[in-house]
Amino acid sequence: MTPVGLLGGTFDPIHYGHLRLAEEMAEALGLDAVRVLPTGTPAHRGRPHAAAADRLAMVELAIAGNGRLRLDEHEVHKTEPCYMVDTLSELRGELGDELPIVLFLGADAFAGLEGWHQWRRLFALCHLAVAERPGYGLDGRLSPALAGVLASRQTSEPGALAGAPAGRVFRHAISQLDISASAIRTLVAAGRSPRYLLPDSVLSYIAQHRLYR
Ligand SMILES: Nc1ncnc2c1ncn2[C@@H]1O[C@H](COP(=O)(O)OP(=O)(O)OP(=O)(O)O)[C@@H](O)[C@H]1O
């Protein structure tokens, strides 16, 4: 069964690092659909700088015209903290237990996985696809628990993810783009240009709505 991809994020704002992660991981795994899931109220970090409605609008602008990327609104309208295990359980209720779901993560997010709510349950709900990210090498730096997860669950075989609904970890080296939402916010706040780090349509939205000043 062709798995469905899921890219969660605060997207404050969405940028080319996110978009290349979605595109390259989907291509590597042969996926037709990736759900792009902006979080409403993150459980794990401070309140986002832009309102949920603005982050949602920027995601819509960024993915427009890419038939493989679809907005997923499961979290963005929620005012209570969003936990991925809950979102995945909701998705399982809608998509069924058989469809493989692949959660895309940058290496920084994977390295912090133990801090996630009921993190071990994730492996019963989805696969993980972990992308290398500049400044966040994984080898030799993981906690014993996460190193154990890789040792027992890692695969470099896309077919292993299609053959089961959940439980494997696929690692893939995507284009290394040293782009972060926080660096973009810092540039905007300093009156400097973040152009070419994110789509022009998103940049225009930021300017029009005077975000991150
Ligand atoms: N440049 C990048 N390369 C690879 N993965 C990335 C990149 N930027 C973000 N990601 C991944 O995308 C997901 C969502 O990231 P998030 O929305 O927090 O963006 P961010 O740029 O890390 O934000 P911030 O700087 O505010 O922390 C996470 O899994 C993160 O690891």
Ligand SMILES: O=C(O)c1ccc[n+]([C@@H]2O[C@H](COP(=O)([O-])O)[C@@H](O)[C@H]2O)c1
């Ligand atoms: O469920 C959790 O406890 C949890 C803890 C940290 C992060 N997440 C999710 O991981 C995704 C990436 O987080 P972030 O902070 O890099 O935007 C996003 O979808 C978050 O909701 C989820």
